[in-house]
Amino acid sequence: MGEFELIRNFFAAAPCAQGGEGVALGIGDDCALLDVPHGEQLAISTDTLVAGVHFADPCDPFLLGQRSLAVAASDLAAMGATPLAFTLALTLPTVQADWLQAFARGLNVMAQHCGLQLIGGDTTRGPLCLTLTVFGRVPTGQALKRSGARPGDLLCVGGELGNAAGALPLVLSQRTAGPLISEPLLAHYWSPQPQLALGQALRGKATSALDISDGLLADCGHIAAASQVGLVVELDRVPISLALEEFLGDSAAQQAALSGGDDYVLAFTLPALELPTLLADGWPIHVIGRVVEGQGVQLVDDIGQDITAPVRGYQHFGV
């Protein structure tokens, strides 16, 4: 038995490969088999993370396992899907038992947190690279797409933005900070919490949704383009953590929140009448703007003045 076959057996025995709902056949055959309940659709998303491009190499394998699955699961949250299962395609330059065990532990922690069962994949030799495909189920016709935003809707996000981007100088050991700053920022980077429950609560209410991975303004551009509407973002309403403000200062913290990426917080549009009940139920919803006729994304200050161009920075986020 080759060492890569041993790895397959290792993952087949991992806690996250055991007995989840809807999995008719897991690891070990030519295909896995999923049961999709009548009246539901299967939601599918694939993410690749390349060493040296999407994460530092070397890095902590436990944190890598945890983060990789969180990033992938966030796409299920964005569709309002209930997590079901995932596959892992793992390409490794060498087989190191310690590394694999730590990686699998990180993966397990996030898999159990999200309710995702490992059902298959592939393990190959080559430059370090991971491709995760996640599966969820959603009642037919109720998935949250990017394309349903309507003029008059509120533009909302599910939490503070910019923390993961702000953490980068810490991740890359370019800067240090005390634990009150570094711990929350690093936690956002290494253990993003896919907003799965919020996504499911928004089914039948939000008119569009996505998870912020490219940065707020760029991702709002995706909703605007898919929905053929304009979005107005009010800078002062974009939620920013105290840790980020203290670490970067006001201006850079705003820039991180607007364009930083890797937040994995939901952005969505909502008819105003849906808001009170969701807030009363305790969902962490921040209204940051509104949907208008038109196209593209406009950033405005506290008196409604267009400040898109000066803040836009290096990144194009229009349609």
Place this chain on the structure above:
Amino acid sequence: MGEFELIRNFFAAAPCAQGGEGVALGIGDDCALLDVPHGEQLAISTDTLVAGVHFADPCDPFLLGQRSLAVAASDLAAMGATPLAFTLALTLPTVQADWLQAFARGLNVMAQHCGLQLIGGDTTRGPLCLTLTVFGRVPTGQALKRSGARPGDLLCVGGELGNAAGALPLVLSQRTAGPLISEPLLAHYWSPQPQLALGQALRGKATSALDISDGLLADCGHIAAASQVGLVVELDRVPISLALEEFLGDSAAQQAALSGGDDYVLAFTLPALELPTLLADGWPIHVIGRVVEGQGVQLVDDIGQDITAPVRGYQHFGV
């Protein structure tokens, strides 16, 4: 818009990304959505191909596209699943329009041949690597697993073996041959034909099945282990092409057929009473042995003598 986003748009516009049955939402949102008909299960398989490990680098991108999808689709054939859709995670060192266009053409040809729609994926920068995940549907409970072989069943394969392994010296330009030899061998290597229709015809008939990717004996070992039976392979009944025999000579051709790998021909076990109808219907089925009590794989000559050890070669294929 970055060059990798342009590639996403390029694939979204490809013929293989257009309108297949069962695809409720394709490329462009956080997830794709599949409809799985009531009474059916979803079959899922993931394959990774790494440059310099699973294919020569550089190689013809058209052939690479075609072969990558064929290899992945072969796992659907092995389960008796009807092809539905696939995702492509493509990691590229640089963006070259010619390369991408040729690759996409190869992918399109095989996608249309198999009936697979491209529904999503990821495109990233890094060392050349491909991960394909394929989706098919199969009536609940009728998928062909590896675990159902029973003593008394016939052991069968769906066609000639060893051609892809025999083609390797041609692929790597280590040897040359005339077109009567090189063309059929290279065709087997670069355009394996997933036996999708045969797999579907075997539903409810075959007691176990897989597609031969690691070599006949190694893969028979997988059926033996999963089914907790022994398999007896009769060397003289293993089908070998004339081209392979002429190219390699009898002994090396047999070795390629037994251990060569990359055949993507189905191997399966079948109660004897199912055979006449399947043969009468014209399915290319070769009986090469039988299932017995016990474990592991035994190779026998034309008088039933055990020749496992001398022929086994370098590869371990027992349980």
